[in-house]
Amino acid sequence: MATAEQLERAEELLAGAGLRATAQRATVLAELAAERDDVTAQQLHERLRARGERLGLATVYRTLRLLAEAGAVDVLSHHAGELCYRWCGDEHHHHLLCSECHRVVELVDCELDPWLERVSREHGFVTTGHRLEVSGVCADCR
Amino acid sequence: MATAEQLERAEELLAGAGLRATAQRATVLAELAAERDDVTAQQLHERLRARGERLGLATVYRTLRLLAEAGAVDVLSHHAGELCYRWCGDEHHHHLLCSECHRVVELVDCELDPWLERVSREHGFVTTGHRLEVSGVCADCR
C-alpha cells in the first residue's frame, strides 16, 4: 500500500533523474503502488490491458527497470526465471513471504548488522548490503 | 571445495532417489565440486565442452535440477534472469558474496532464528525457512 507521499516521491525521483512524467509511467506507478504483494512485469501488463489501458509490454519492462534503478521499487527473484517487482519504502527492510498466497509483509526492524559486520570482517570482507527473504505460511493460509 | 565424502554423498543421494549413476552426471558433479564459486548452467556446460567433454546443455540443466531437488546443490539467483548453482554442505548456512569477483563464502553460524520466530509470530506467520545473501567486497578486490 503506497501513500500519496510515496507516489509523489517516485515522481520526484523520475524527474530528478531527467526522466519525463508520462501517462504510461504514472499508470504503472499507480498500479504498482496499489498492489500489496509482488507482481511480475507480465502480470502488471496483463492487468492494465484488461482494464483498458493501452500500453505496451516493453514499456512496462522499461518503466519497472527505471524505477528499480532509481530505487523506487524492489526486485525480488524468488520464482526462478522471472522477476517480481514490489513497491517499497525507503528504509532498509526485509520480506516475509507466504508461500501459499504470495502475501508479503515487510520487516523493518532489522537486527542483523552487528552480526554481519563481525562475521564479514572475519572473512576479510567489507559488507555493502544484505538481503533476507523469510518464507512461511500466513495466518489465512493455515 | 568439495571433499571426497561430499561427492560420495551426492552419488548416494542420486542412487537413493532411484537415479542412475551416469558418466555425464559424474562429470557435472565433479566440475561443480571443484568450483569454489557459483556458476550458471551455461558456464558449466561451456567449460566442460571446452575441455573436450561431450555432453548436451540440456543434460547439464537436467542434472543441476536433480541435484538441487535432492538438496545437493544450492540455487542462487542474485543475477537477475539467470540461476547460479553451487555445491553446498548439508547444514543450514548463508552466503557472503563478493560483488567484484563472485567469490562465495559460507556463513554457517546463523543467529537469526530467535529473532525471526518472534517477528513472524507477530505477523501471524509460521516460518518455514529463510535465506540471507550478504554482498560485499572481499579482501583481494579491495
Next chain:
DNA sequence: TTTAGTGCAAAAGTTTTGCATGGTC
C-alpha cells in the same frame, strides 16, 4: 531386456532492442 538418461533441435518463456511514430519539455 526393461527402463531411465542423453543429445539434438524445437519450443516455451521472459526480457531486451531497433526503429518509426507520437508526446514532453
Next chain:
DNA sequence: GACCATGCAAAACTTTTGCACTAAA
C-alpha cells in the same frame, strides 16, 4: 523544435520438452 518515450515486432536469452537413440540396471 529537440529529444525522450512508446508501440510493435523481431531478437536475444535462459530454460524446458519431445523424441529417437544409447546405456545403465
